[in-house]
Amino acid sequence: MEVDKGKGEAEETRKVAEADRDTVTLKSSDGKLFEVSKEAAARLSTVLAGMIAGGSIDDNGTDLKQIGSEALENVVDYCNKHANSIPSAALISSSISFNTAPFKEPEEWERKFVDRLSHDALFDLVEAANFLGMERLLDVTCHKISEMMKGKSPDQIREVFNIKNDYTKEELEEIRQELAWAFYDD
Amino acid sequence: MEETATSTTSMQQERTGWSSLPADLLVDIVDLLPWSSHPRFAAVCKHWRSAVSPFYPGWLTPVLLNAVDIGCTNLRYYSPYHHKIFEVSSELETPNAKICCTRGRHLTLCQQNDDEITVAHVDLVTGVIRDSYPVDHDSFDFVIYDGERRRMFGISAVGVLQVVRAIQSDAGGWYRWEFSEFSPDEPKIIIASPMTSPVIHRGLLYLLGVDGRLAVYDDGRHEQGLVVLDKPKGFGGLDCDDCYLFESDEGELMAVLMGRRGAPVRVVKLNEQEMEWEEVESLQGRALFTGTPTTMMVKTNFEWMQNKIFVPRLHSWPESLQVYLEEREGELAFVPVSTAPVEQDGGGTREMGIWSCGLEPQPSSSSEFWETIKFYHSIWVDFSN
Secondary structure (H helix, E strand, C coil): CHHHHHHHHHHHHHHHHHHHCCEEEEECCCCCEEEEEHHHHHHHCHHHHHHHHHCCCCCCCEECCCCCHHHHHHHHHHHHHHHHCCCCHHHHCCCCCCCCCCCCCCCHHHHHHHHCCCHHHHHHHHHHHHHCCCHHHHHHHHHHHHHHHCCCCHHHHHHHHCCCCCCCHHHHHHHHHHCHHHHCCC | CHHHHHHHHHHHHHHHHHHCCCHHHHHHHHHCCCHHHHHHHHCCCHHHHCCCCCCEECCCCCEEEECCCCCCCCCEEEECCCCEEEEECCCCCCCCCEEEEEECCEEEEEEEECCEEEEEEEECCCCCEEECCCEECCCCCEEEEECCCCEEEEEECCCCCEEEEEEECCCCCECCCEECCCCCCCCCCCCECCCCCCEEECCEEEEEECCCCEEEEEHHHHHHCCEECCCCCCCCCCCCCEEEEEECCCCCEEEEEEECEEEEEEEEEEECCCCEEEEECCCCCCEEECCCCCCEEECCCCHHHCCCEEEEEECCCCEEEEEEEEEECCEEEEEECCCCCCCCCCHHHHHHCEEEECCCCCCCCCCECCCCEECCCEEEECCCC
16 A cells, blocks of 8 residues: 555656656657657647646657657657747638638748658658647648649559559549549540 | 569558548548549549549539529529539628629629619629729619729710729729719710620720610720710621620620520621621630620530520529539639539530520521520629639
8 A cells, every 4th residue: 555655656746747848758659769849749739739638648758659750750850840930921821712611821841841751751641640630730741742633634643642543444434424524634 | 573573562552551541631632622633533543532522613614693682592503514503502782783794703783772873893702792882873774894904884875875983992992983974965876785784895895786886985084984986887787686795705896696586696796997897607616605794705625515605595494502602722613512422414404404506507496595494683604714
């Protein structure tokens, strides 16, 4: 009983210490440790915010088994960069359509951040951002992916993203006929 | 051989990556793409197709805007391509207004209250309405918006001709109206064709008379008002019951002449050297949308629309759908409120859709309006930019 109580107290102390720190430590699936600004992590990721608020952050590295080290490095890099950037007017600019939620255009540094990534790294980052509930990072990565598709034919898109065509000839023809207007330029 | 096989397998493993992106992310990505690229996105693979929701493109051809009672009933758009009516939930809050003209996505309405007239300039996509200052005037026969110079012209054409001008501010609002001189001593009289809006052509405003004569107004000499031209003297012997003035897609001033029941339909072009109307033999593949205050001529990829003239008369009453009008990257689409699958091209109903005819001689029975339903209170709108 005595021992248990002592352990509980020690945990309390550790949690207080954790709460006082400016950063949290995250551990990738392959065991690498990354430090990230606590404020930015909580602001940008609903999952990390929940873990921080719930006290389930491990001082020795919170396990994120679903995320590889390369993707986690990008996530952490993004959070830390975001911690230092001030939102510009572009972030607040509203969308043209009044029926859909306004999409906020990526900022210059966010564009550059995703532009330098390989396709594989971009894909892993999208999955990581999705897993961590990082809405803003998802906006930025989805924007990048949509840019990669613009003006491309289905064949070209499949090539860019290494996607196998799982349609039969007949099925494709059906789509083309159903949406005849869309394929005039092909 | 074996090596090739192995590398193919490893590549295919990679391939499952992008094609298996979570559906909600695919939806986010599709939402960022212009409407016109959604079908190509859907054609990539089956999983991607599941992220694409149904919509009807609004830019393929001009669409007929119609409000049975402006201010009280919803706006609806008839698409000749789909032979469907798209009903949007918004109403225009301008009761009893008269539809005057459209330019791109903008609609101009004229509202009469006692001795005052208010002109409303409506952005059909955002729903933003810019009212002019009320003008103390009996009535305008026509109101025309000049998008290039950002001016609104109200025109009185019964008895004497007069132009009233309002200039648009940079913020989109309007300055006060300015009156031109009457032209009471004008010996020449023009009876304006009541069905067609005047047309802005090369910076001048043209008003068409029922007999084919023209009156012209120069914004740079506002005080002068409308001046009836000596030439053209008329349509060169061509008879018609209705005539509609328009500027072609290539910047020529033209008019459509129609008989009482449609046929015969003729198109004339103003020869600006001789100042005479010349009959046009062929539409050169273009389609002409007329029969409303605004007439427009557009290029079209759809063979069945080429060289055809369309008026707001329908062979059969089309299906009606509740939609949102949504813009993506400058493209407008009608997005059904219900998510039930949609039939895109109207199937075999096209022949039973909108009335049309060509310029070449044809049996009069097929080019007359018999047994068609008139789509009243409508005007062509061009959402194609």
